[in-house]
Amino acid sequence: MLHFSKDDFSGWERFYRANLLNSLSGFKATHLVATVNRQGLPNLSLFHNVVHLGADPALIGMVNRPKTAAPHTLANIEVTGKWTMNSVHPDILEKAHQCSAKYSDGINEFNECGLTAEWKNDFAVPVVGESSIQYALSLVEIIPITHNQTFFIIGKIEHCWIREDLLTPDGFLQLEKAETVTSTGLDAYFVTQSIGRFAYAKPDLPPRKI
Numbered sequence: 126m127l128h129f130s131k132d133d134f135s136g137w138e139r140f141y142r143a144n145l146l147n148s149l150s151g152f153k154a155t156h157l158v159a160t161v162n163r164q165g166l167p168n169l170s171l172f173h174n175v176v177h178l179g180a181d182p183a184l185i186g187m188v189n190r191p192k193t194a195a196p197h198t199l200a201n202i203e204v205t206g207k208w209t210m211n212s213v214h215p216d217i218l219e220k221a222h223q224c225s226a227k228y229s230d231g232i233n234e235f236n237e238c239g240l241t242a243e244w245k246n247d248f249a250v251p252v253v254g255e256s257s258i259q260y261a262l263s264l265v266e267i268i269p270i271t272h273n274q275t276f277f278i279i280g281k282i283e284h285c286w287i288r289e290d291l292l293t294p295d296g297f298l299q300l301e302k303a304e305t306v307t308s309t310g311l312d313a314y315f316v317t318q319s320i321g322r323f324a325y326a327k328p329d330l331p332p333r334k335i
């Protein structure tokens with residue numbers, strides 16, 4: 126096994142360090158995050174540091190880089206308190222990746238990247254029409270992480286829209302069927318393959334596939 130310590134990290138070239146340390150925590154679901162600014166102009170960006178925080182209430186958290194590096198999504202959420210998260214599949218991967226580019230203020234990234242803004246159920250922020258899974262959130266809390274100037278943004282799920290064939294009768298979402306793209310680093314993308322579901326683990330029972 127190769128061994129590296131924190132003393133090695135600081136000596137690495139910036140992108141080598143970012144690639145390795147960003148991959149360490151594993152594959153992450155890649156999301157297109159849509160927001161609107163004060164004037165209602167839509168913005169899209171790509172986020173994969175997204176985490177489920179709980180189902181009741183339904184909460185999702187995501188990590189926003191420092192404001193200097195990624196200003197628009199955070200600023201729009203601070204103003205409107207609303208955003209949508211949209212799944213990425215291989216057919217829209219190139220367009221989704223392009224959304225991570227640093228566009229100037231006032232640019233509609235839906236138009237720029239060739240994705241469709243769709244307004245649904247009177248929610249103030251559009252979803253990405255091409256996505257198989259879309260959900261809309263309202264702001265609960267923005268927690269500044271002072272150690273590295275990032276922000277943990279927590280939202281409550283207000284709506285979700287799911288392609289019908291992805292949902293099983295027990296509420297399970299077949300993300301592999303949706304070909305939901307995952308990512309590591311800032312440039313590597315993957316699709317996944319199911320290797321089984323298991324019954325709730327109990328100390329006195331062996332693992333059982335369902």
Ligand SMILES: Cc1cc2nc3c(=O)[nH]c(=O)nc-3n(C[C@H](O)[C@H](O)[C@H](O)COP(=O)(O)O)c2cc1C
Nearest residue numbers: 170171172173174189190195196197198225226311
């Ligand atoms: C695969 C991938 C995943 C990314 N994940 C995040 C993330 O979780 N959080 C973040 O702040 N930026 C992330 N980024 C970078 C943003 O997409 C990028 O900074 C974008 O320009 C932010 O746009 P904004 O200023 O419109 O918010 C990611 C980029 C890529 C390519």
